Amino acid sequence: MTCQICSGPLVLLHKGSGEEANAESFSPTNHRPGQYGDLYQCERCGTVAQPSLPRGDALLELYRHMRDDHYLDEEQGRRATARRLLDAIGRLAPTGRLLDVGCGHGLLLDEARKRGYQPEGLELSEQAAAHAEEALKLPVRRQTLAGLPAEPAYNVIVLADVLEHLDDPAAAIEDCARRLEPGGVLTIVTPDPASRTARTAGPNWWGYLPAHTFLLPRSTLKQLLEERGLDVETDVPLVRQFTLRYWMAGLAERGGAVGNAVTLLRKAVPARARLSLSLGDERVIVARR
Numbered sequence: 001m002t003c004q005i006c007s008g009p010l011v012l013l014h015k016g017s018g019e020e021a022n023a024e025s026f027s028p029t030n031h032r033p034g035q036y037g038d039l040y041q042c043e044r045c046g047t048v049a050q051p052s053l054p055r056g057d058a059l060l061e062l063y064r065h066m067r068d069d070h071y072l073d074e075e076q077g078r079r080a081t082a083r084r085l086l087d088a089i090g091r092l093a094p095t096g097r098l099l100d101v102g103c104g105h106g107l108l109l110d111e112a113r114k115r116g117y118q119p120e121g122l123e124l125s126e127q128a129a130a131h132a133e134e135a136l137k138l139p140v141r142r143q144t145l146a147g148l149p150a151e152p153a154y155n156v157i158v159l160a161d162v163l164e165h166l167d168d169p170a171a172a173i174e175d176c177a178r179r180l181e182p183g184g185v186l187t188i189v190t191p192d193p194a195s196r197t198a199r200t201a202g203p204n205w206w207g208y209l210p211a212h213t214f215l216l217p218r219s220t221l222k223q224l225l226e227e228r229g230l231d232v233e234t235d236v237p238l239v240r241q242f243t244l245r246y247w248m249a250g251l252a253e254r255g256g257a258v259g260n261a262v263t264l265l266r267k268a269v270p271a272r273a274r275l276s277l278s279l280g281d282e283r284v285i286v287a288r289r
Helices: 056-065 071-090 107-114 126-135 169-179 196-204 218-227 244-252 256-266
Strands: 010-014 039-042 097-101 118-122 154-160 180-191 231-237 240-243 274-277 282-288
Touching (some): 071 107, 071 180, 071 274, 071 282, 097 107, 097 169, 107 118, 154 169, 169 218, 180 218, 218 231, 218 282, 240 244, 244 256, 244 274
Parallel strands (some): 097 118, 097 154, 154 180
Antiparallel strands (some): 010 039, 180 282, 231 282, 240 274
């Protein structure tokens, strides 16, 4: 096998569980370790691929049926994270038409609307899109980026927690670049498999999920952007906000003595206690056309 990103040789990185991918395992709050298929890493560019995942329409169909009944449990923290992301975007593109690809329940779009952007979302999940449309009254199309008309162009395109789910990330970046107005910005948030956190966690890293098709190292992603005529203007760690109990639940899922101790301690933590934190393994990269 060869790497889809650079055609380099692939080698087995981590043996998977052998479980077949399904819509339930694709939910955003599913971070149970070890459920992925075999993971291969490119010896040339470092990209990590999960070739066992379906492609094309079969992959899209899983996302259409995906639902997450607990995603909005952390709505306050997710909105705070979205506002931080919009702060980074706003320094380069403070107004205009903003497209959020894979907008989920619409929280970032809603925060963008409050700042004066003209928001538009793309979302395949029927459950998530319905919330964005009905509860938040946002304009959402239930289709892919490739299915959009060539015009009109956008001042901002956001791919937050999306690139790693696509079966052709390089083509998606090129598609975004074509749809940007001159001076417009593309913002990408994605896990970095070359980060120290990922290397330390090994096969139990949270970024190795059933739904992740390709994980691009930071350097490889920046090269893809530059090759498509985009200048990287911002490259900073992503800071997420969740309740402390949510952070602890993620640690407890890793098991072992530490996991058991965290499970016990979690019950004593106030339900409303929140923590903003960067694990150092996700980047916010903003590139200008």
